[in-house]
Amino acid sequence: MESDPEPSALHCLPAGYGLFRSHNLARLEAPERAPPSHPARILVYPSPMPLVAHSKLPTFGLLREQGHELLSLDRALHQDIRELHIGFLNMMPDAALRATERQFIRLVGGSNPIAQFFVYPFSLPGLARAPETLAYIDEYYSRFDELKEKGLDALIITGTNPATPELSGEPFWDPLAEVVEWARESVTSTLCSCLATHAVLKHLHGIERQRLPGKCWGVFSHRVCEPDHPLLREINTRFDVPHSRYNDISRAQLEAAGLRVLVESDQAGVHMASSPDGFRIVYFQGHPEYDFNSLLKEYKREVFRFLDGELDAPPPYPEHYFPTAAQELAATFVERATRARDAGRPLPEMPEKEIEAHLDNTWGDTAKAIVNNWLGLVYRLTDLDRKKAFMEGVDPEDPLGLRKR
Numbered sequence: 001m002e003s004d005p006e007p008s009a010l011h012c013l014p015a016g017y018g019l020f021r022s023h024n025l026a027r028l029e030a031p032e033r034a035p036p037s038h039p040a041r042i043l044v045y046p047s048p049m050p051l052v053a054h055s056k057l058p059t060f061g062l063l064r065e066q067g068h069e070l071l072s073l074d075r076a077l078h079q080d081i082r083e084l085h086i087g088f089l090n091m092m093p094d095a096a097l098r099a100t101e102r103q104f105i106r107l108v109g110g111s112n113p114i115a116q117f118f119v120y121p122f123s124l125p126g127l128a129r130a131p132e133t134l135a136y137i138d139e140y141y142s143r144f145d146e147l148k149e150k151g152l153d154a155l156i157i158t159g160t161n162p163a164t165p166e167l168s169g170e171p172f173w174d175p176l177a178e179v180v181e182w183a184r185e186s187v188t189s190t191l192c193s194c195l196a197t198h199a200v201l202k203h204l205h206g207i208e209r210q211r212l213p214g215k216c217w218g219v220f221s222h223r224v225c226e227p228d229h230p231l232l233r234e235i236n237t238r239f240d241v242p243h244s245r246y247n248d249i250s251r252a253q254l255e256a257a258g259l260r261v262l263v264e265s266d267q268a269g270v271h272m273a274s275s276p277d278g279f280r281i282v283y284f285q286g287h288p289e290y291d292f293n294s295l296l297k298e299y300k301r302e303v304f305r306f307l308d309g310e311l312d313a314p315p316p317y318p319e320h321y322f323p324t325a326a327q328e329l330a331a332t333f334v335e336r337a338t339r340a341r342d343a344g345r346p347l348p349e350m351p352e353k354e355i356e357a358h359l360d361n362t363w364g365d366t367a368k369a370i371v372n373n374w375l376g377l378v379y380r381l382t383d384l385d386r387k388k389a390f391m392e393g394v395d396p397e398d399p400l401g402l403r404k405r
Helices: 056-065 072-079 094-109 132-140 144-150 175-185 197-204 251-256 293-306 326-345 350-355 364-381
Strands: 049-052 070-072 083-089 116-122 154-157 189-193 210-224 240-248 260-264 269-272 281-284
Touching: 049 056, 049 094, 056 070, 056 094, 070 072, 070 094, 083 094, 083 364, 094 132, 094 364, 116 144, 116 350, 144 175, 154 175, 154 364, 175 189, 175 197, 189 197, 189 364, 197 281, 210 293, 240 269, 240 293, 240 364, 251 260, 251 269, 293 326, 326 350
Parallel strands: 049 070, 049 116, 083 116, 083 154, 154 189, 189 281
Antiparallel strands: 210 240, 210 260, 260 269, 269 281
């Protein structure tokens, strides 16, 4: 194998990126940054830098098996290249914990900034967990107190399944608020997903989510509302996003609180918004991280809830997701399974693979592009010292300079 090429003096950077300074970051412990050991140079590498497999987290091995490029910690420590340290607060229930972990870490690793990505999953107390999940978290996840001490450049917060309609009464509410308040002062930018969006908007702006007449479930077409916004540059102006939620925060609610609506659907409502400055907090109501078959797995769960008697009728198909052939396969299975259940016979196996053959992923590339832009902006604005949210000269109240325009 060829060794890593020495970067040339100047090449083209990905769209939207400026020149950057790199320092020798070799050190004994991965989380700490060392001071510069040589004069700053303009460095440009010919290919995207990957995730760093800096722990024994099983997701790293799974992504490598799936063909994603990952650096070993030893190799990363011997490269002269900038790092980004990203916290990943995973609040998802046990059944979805590892899949969500993989999906978001894959999104980060698939983006294009010229940096090494150190991703640190962590979770919160107060979430209902089985003993085996607690053991997994204890072995592979970081602790918030440790991350707070060492600092982070960016933070991703997932949703969860609330037990009650009132989010502020949830056991995770106070621990989540602590993370959010720390991040507001110490992290360059935070990305919130689904229920985390609803919880953080309630905590920071007092916005109450509204119950929808029916579940927003499927793949919906969206349009970019601010095409010149740095988070949305060089992406499709119309694209799909999966949604799976019973509640909504509307454009009117967001704008009344001074937030910016960035991406919206005529059917599904707002997908993407930001804090008033345009960057410090980014909100998703949809699920751009989903696998092509994530909605199928949700549909299967709901079908078996019907077959187990929890639901009175079979679930509808996720909207704009099952083509005709997939609907026919699903309908045939539900009919056969219902007859078997009523006759007291074993249920047939659901034809997941056959259905999957008819499904498409129409959102993944744009999801990567948006996360790419987000991490590129973090890269440009964050300080080399992980405990400082911004480099000198950046206004925390207007980091992108949007309010001056």
